């Protein structure tokens with residue numbers, strides 16, 4: 296039961312410590328002992344929810360920051376089956392202070408992979424169990440597929456990011472119909488986020504064209520739109536505004552959702568960074584979308600800016616140059 300840098304405690308549903316690894320004892324909680332209650336050694340705000348999930352066998356996973364002296368530690372508690380809670384402790388002090396991007400990256404990737412893999416393993420155990428009713432099995436199969444989709448998306452984002460960071464992405468420039476691109480992005484995202492019932496309004500001229508890399512622009516728009524919907528309140532509204540000004544495409548996506556705390560805004564383009572609004576709302580994601588957007592904007596030579604008011608909403612604006620120099624420009628300002 297030894298991970299390199301993560302402390303692990305296993306408890307039963309009475310929250311009594313059954314087992315722990317050396318890292319936990321050496322790096323996090325020296326007074327840990329089998330047989331003691333976890334509440335004697337840490338204070339975890341969602342302990343009741345975790346406890347109830349373990350008693351009923353409902354899957355549960357939650358991350359919370361906890362502090363040991365000056366150490367900043369992230370504690371993730373996961374219930375994969377009845378009577379068992381897995382408490383994983385990860386020291387994030389170094390990540391916040393050390394500028395070792397590569398190490399951060401590797402640990403973040405493994406961490407991101409660990410959660411869905413753990414959950415899928417738990418689901419498969421339930422599906423394999425002959426006593427699980429067929430209806431429930433079908434439900435777990437669907438949930439397994441959605442976890443695998445999450446892993447697939449993570450891999451796809453990582454590959455795109457590494458392709459961009461290694462400057463291997465070869466842009467293809469052409470005259471792009473902005474309205475059509477926005478309509479396709481709207482359709483894709485409305486379908487993906489259907490249950491949130493967020494209305495998307497496009498305010499743009501149907502004959503607006505820009506000479507740029509259409510697939511890069513599409514990825515930028517879908518990522519920004521996905522954020523705008525994800526961080527909106529249910530039944531909210533998102534407005535996309537696109538217009539040409541002095542040969543530049545000005546495109547903004549505005550939501551009236553949960554917003555971002557002012558001091559966190561400068562960090563949101565870092566890969567794997569997720570602001571505290573996610574922990575508060577439970578919005579899922581990997582913190583890669585905006586890192587990708589940043590690189591894609593560099594490829595298009597575009598500028599991106601964000602205005603956000605915590606709890607009120609966010610507006611992201613990109614200014615994309617029209618790289619066209621000749622007659623194929625179809626822009627109608």
Ligand SMILES: Nc1ncnc2c1ncn2[C@@H]1O[C@H](COP(=O)(O)OP(=O)(O)OP(=O)(O)O)[C@@H](O)[C@H]1O
Nearest residue numbers: 522523526554563569570580581582583584585609
């Ligand atoms: N429109 C928005 N409203 C509120 N918060 C936002 C918005 N867009 C981004 N954020 C904050 O910035 C963080 C980084 O965004 P980013 O798109 O990179 O990651 P993500 O949405 O968490 O995950 P994913 O990798 O799936 O995109 C988010 O986690 C969220 O805290």
Ligand SMILES: [Mg+2]
Nearest residue numbers: 522580584585
């Ligand atoms: Mg995102």
